Amino acid sequence: MAGGCARRPRSLRRQRCAGASRRTAAAAPGWALCVCAAAAFAGAALPRLLSGGLQGRARTTAGSAPAAPATHARGKRRTRCKMAVSGVPSVAAHFATPIYRRRLHNAREVEELNSEIMVEAQQLVSFDERGLRWSGKNYPGGYTSFASMGRLHKFSSTFSKLERWANHHVRSFAKYLEFDALDDLVMTECWINIMPEGTHHGLHLHQCSTLSGTYYVETPRGCSGIRFEDPRLDRTMAAPPRAHSARRSNRQVVEYPARAGEVILWESWLRHQVQPNRGEGDRVSVSFNYHWC
Secondary structure (H helix, E strand, C coil): CCCCCCCCCHHHHHHHHHHHHHHHHHHCCCHHHHHHCHHHHCCCCHHHCCCHHHCCCCCCCCCCCCCCCHHHHHHHHHHHHHHHHCCCCCCCCCCCCCCEEEECCCHHHHHHHHHHHHHHHHHHHHHCHHHHHHHHHHCCCCEECCCCCCEHHHCCHHHHHHHHHHHHHHHHHHHHCCCCCHHHEEEEEEEEEEECCCCCEEEECCCCCCEEEEEEEECCCCCCCEEEECCCHHHCCCCCCCCCCCCHHHCCEEEECCCCCEEEEEECCCCEEECCCCCCCCEEEEEEEEEEC
16 A cells, blocks of 8 residues: 555455464463473473463473463462361360270180180189188179289299280280380289179279280170270269260270170270179189289
């Protein structure tokens, strides 16, 4: 045109614009591609690939990924702040009260051990007059050698065998509790308990000991288990009762069934009891303590 630059035909302008759009779409479909495929663009300048307003905003150097858009970063910051203010509640359990339970040994050898213990138990009842007198006052209806022969593992090979098998479980439990110097735990007391029908053992703990346990020799059907009490029970005077459907970990009293051949371990400060025996026959067990030596 006269007095100015000649203009390109409108059809050529449309073709050029369409080509630029296709190149832009192919080279830079979005910021996700720039971030996720940064290695593919290492050493190349994005301004050569991007067009228009993207050129001044996204640059890359060799070995580095392009920065995310400011609006995207601000969105992330807002999300993090929102989560920090209204985050998911966190509930953690502290001051646990673990109780260990497992079969003492293999079935065949356990059966042999139980037979040997029952023979020696009957022998003890036949001549332990001191134990019978003490049991008459403190263990009505039953017999325990606790006050008369409380270290059976020291002079009986049968109970010494029980000690050797129990040592493995005590070490495992102490390791779970993260005690230091595991090898210093030694059995200090070991006694037998015979509970005929109706006999019970009141709430108590084992003083001057670290870990305590019970091994079950005979457990007639329907006999009572061992019940443990929440050690904080005397400090919950203002707490409402727990729901009947409360999880076992939230109950204030839990009971473990008595099963012949199984051993149960706990820390000696934990109070426990045995309800009256409702089984048809004697409930026979061996109790013991471990302490640091």
